Amino acid sequence: MTLNLTPTQILAGVGVLVALFVVWRWSARKARRAADAARASSRVVSLAGRVLFTGATFMGFQWLVITYVHNPTLVLVVLGVPDLIAAHVLTRLLTVTSMDTTNTRRRGGRR
Structure with a gap:
C-alpha cells in the first residue's frame, strides 16, 4: 500500500500537530495556575478554621474558669496564657x- 501525499497535505498535517501541541501546553499551564490558586486559597481557609477552633477553645476554658472558680491566681493564668x-x-x-512561592524559573534565567 502506497501513500501519496502532496506537500500541502504534509504541511497541513504538521500544522495540526503543532496546533495540538500548543493547545496541550496552554492547558497544562492553565491547570497549573488553577492548582496553585486552589492550594493558596485552601491554606487560607484551613488557617481560618484552626484559628476559630483554637479561639473558641480558649474562650470556653476562660468562661468555665471565670464562672465556676473563685481563685484570682487561676483566673489570671487562664486569661494570661x-x-x-x-x-x-x-x-x-x-x-x-518568607517567600512562599514555587520556583518557576525558565531556561536562560540567572541561577
Missing part, C-alpha cells in the same frame, strides 16, 4: 518574612 500565645504568634508573624 492565651495572651502570651497570641503575642508570640503575632511577633513571629510580623518579624519573620
Whole structure:
C-alpha cells in the first residue's frame, strides 16, 4: 500500500500537530495556575478554621474558669496564657518574612 501525499497535505498535517501541541501546553499551564490558586486559597481557609477552633477553645476554658472558680491566681493564668500565645504568634508573624512561592524559573534565567 502506497501513500501519496502532496506537500500541502504534509504541511497541513504538521500544522495540526503543532496546533495540538500548543493547545496541550496552554492547558497544562492553565491547570497549573488553577492548582496553585486552589492550594493558596485552601491554606487560607484551613488557617481560618484552626484559628476559630483554637479561639473558641480558649474562650470556653476562660468562661468555665471565670464562672465556676473563685481563685484570682487561676483566673489570671487562664486569661494570661492565651495572651502570651497570641503575642508570640503575632511577633513571629510580623518579624519573620518568607517567600512562599514555587520556583518557576525558565531556561536562560540567572541561577
